[in-house]
Amino acid sequence: MRAIRMLRALAPLLAGAMLVGAAPLAGAVPASARQPDSVVRTEQGSVRGRTTADGRQFLGIPYAAPPVGPLRWRAPKPVTPWPGVRDATEFGHRCAQSSSWDPGYEDPTYTEDCLNLNVYTPTASAHEGHEGHEGHEGHEAREGRKLPVMVWFHGGGLTGGAGADVVPDTFAAKGGLVAVTINYRLGAMGFLATPGLGREAADRTSGNFGMQDQQAALRWVRANIARFGGDPDQVTIAGESAGGRSVCTHLASPTARGLFHRAIIQSGAYGDCGARDRRAANADGTAFAASLGCDDPATAVACLRGKPAKEIVEAQAGHDWGPVTGGSFLPEQPASAFAHGRYAQVPVLNGANSDEGTLFAFGAYDANGTPLTAAQYPQALRKAFGAETGEKALARYPLDRYSTPTLAYGASVGDQLMACPALRLDARLRTRIPVYAYEFADRTSPPFESLRDLGTDFAFGATHVNEVQYLFKHFGHDAPLNAEQRALSDQMTAYWTSFIRTGIPHAAGQPDLPDQRTRPGTVLSLRTASAGGNAPTSALHSEHLCDLWDAAAATR
Structure with missing residues (x-):
């Protein structure tokens, strides 16, 4: 798995890779999915999902424009609305990444059109079937109240994995909630920082594209989740390993304020949630660009955008990929933000x-x-x-x-x-917010x-x-x-x-x-x-x- 391959290279990133090979958008919708309650109209267009024993699934919904061509290494852009009803019964493409030993990941993928998410929502019958779990979910569904929402960020060391790595349908049904899993750009595609890319960025800081994808998905949730029965004012972000580190980053990110209301960090406090310094990230990115023959500062960005995704992915081993401090997305290290109270004041597990x-x-x-x-x-x-x-x-x-x-x-x-970073994070956060350990x-x-x-x-x-x-x-x-x-x-x-x-x-x-x-x-x-x-x-x-x-x- 990706954790093991990264440790072989002695890189400091972590894994949580587990999953299924994702399928591209399909054509015909299975007859079992053609039910009136499996069609939902989002701001971008209608989607048709499928109904299971635990509820409804809407898979592979695009939440941002494909980050391809001139949009490679730019902040995510809005989706172009589509006509008609879009099939949402198959997982979308996972983001470009090398192979690993996980089932479904034996072969690499070089697909950049990957910014999609999956929505799992329980039906009233699913609620009623699990009502003994906590006692009120079925009643809540029958009364038509909006359900709380969990948005899950997958693990994989920020270089691998996909939203399809876990299927939280039974979890959502038992808990009386709506669950969302997402893809985000990985490795060099998601976290490359160079001086040239920084000059293109509104805050003069590059290297946070994957994290910006996650926040774009949260904005999609805020705009659309009520249409799936979810409450946009009760959003919990959650993740394991690199997904947990992502949650930690968003706690400290001013641009994430108001996009979530609770946070779950599972094995994600490693490195004290640290990010890369902008200067060091730019130096590493410049060296990465040079390794691909893009060593002229005046043309490096155009040169990199002209490289096939395969070359980018194959060259990224041995480099540190992760969020970058110094801009409006992450002005300071998370540990500093936590020490000075400059973070989202929400409950944390x-x-x-x-x-x-x-x-x-x-x-x-x-x-x-x-x-x-x-x-x-x-x-x-x-x-x-x-x-x-x-x-x-x-x-x-x-x-x-x-x-x-x-x-x-x-x-x-x-x-x-x-273990010890998790305990240190508890101590840093508990002075201002509820932290449950x-x-x-x-x-x-x-x-x-x-x-x-x-x-x-x-x-x-x-x-x-x-x-x-x-x-x-x-x-x-x-x-x-x-x-x-x-x-x-x-x-x-x-x-x-x-x-x-x-x-x-x-x-x-x-x-x-x-x-x-x-x-x-x-x-x-x-x-x-x-x-x-x-x-x-x-x-x-x-x-x-x-x-x-x-x-x-x-x-x-």
Whole structure:
């Protein structure tokens, strides 16, 4: 998967890639979809979706003009309205990206016409079927009230993935809400910054095209979601890994103000939600352009726009792709914005997984057929964290505490990369807004789709991405959860959907997620009944050795 390929290259980006190969817009509409309630008129034109047992699906709806030709590396533009009724029964193209080992992603795609989204809305009958989940969704639908909305940003290290990576139809039906998943430009197509592109930008800052796509999708939601039964004044943005980092970025982005009202960050606080400095991003982009033969500053932009997407994608490995500070989109680093109160004052649900790093350790070593050995372990830590911090980590993560060097290395990577940044984010935000903290800790959780049947000599545990299958469908189908895990899935769905509806995560008969304003540092550990069930803990800072990693982060 993309996380593993990126770790092979030792890049700092993260993955959450999981998904289905997306299909292009189709022709004939299946007879099963030709129902009166499956046609909705948006501001751009009518779309015909399909009806399932859980509700209605409207797939591949364009929310911005295709960013092709002269629109490549420009802020997203409005969609040209279309006549008639547009088929919305198939996923649209995913954005240009290289291949990975996820099912459906074995082959790269170089399609730039990809700015589309998917809407999942429950029907009254679907509500009634799940009314026992929280008790009022069916009544709400029957009364004709507008439903709260979740907009999901996919993971994939900002270089891969698509809105189709998860299918939240059952989640939406159980929670009595409308769910939206989106595509956004990735890698160099979404985050290239150069001086020439900066001169074209209204704020003189380039490199935020993918994030601007996400905000364009949010504006589409604000304008159109009421037509699908959603409430534009109750929008929650949510995402995992790079999607969670995107949420963190929008919290700090002045141009996102008013586009959302709650936020969910899953494994997204890595790097303290940091962005690239404009000068450094321009330097990296200039080097990228030169690698493609576009080294004349006077003609570099035109030269790059003339390159086939295939060349752009194939040249982007080894570069850092992500948001850029210095313009009106992101005037300052998110950590600075959070420290000074310059961010969206909305409730936040934030957390990480207990064994995040196992996936990355596997990707760095075992996936290459070269498992980490005890002899290699000290140098692996020095390489990952630098000489000084690596030596300290060697003393704090001794091999005799772990069954394999991979798990020892994974524990250090997960703590440094995910667990401790999540706790630091809680502390930064809780002074001004409600922050509800969790840790997904089902160490018996089945590896997500791409990691199954790999024959490793260790369990992945509650690793990166594994919690997502407890909320949504992977590849359009349910995860292979046992009865206890299914119960935990239902509880997590209740917490998440309650937060989306009310701003407070609650599950009947379960402890509440701790509010960091009144219980700072206390986190709800999400576990199966046989592992003790969901329980609050104040020990995560010490369990993840965050004194070491907080000190290291302070010196960056």
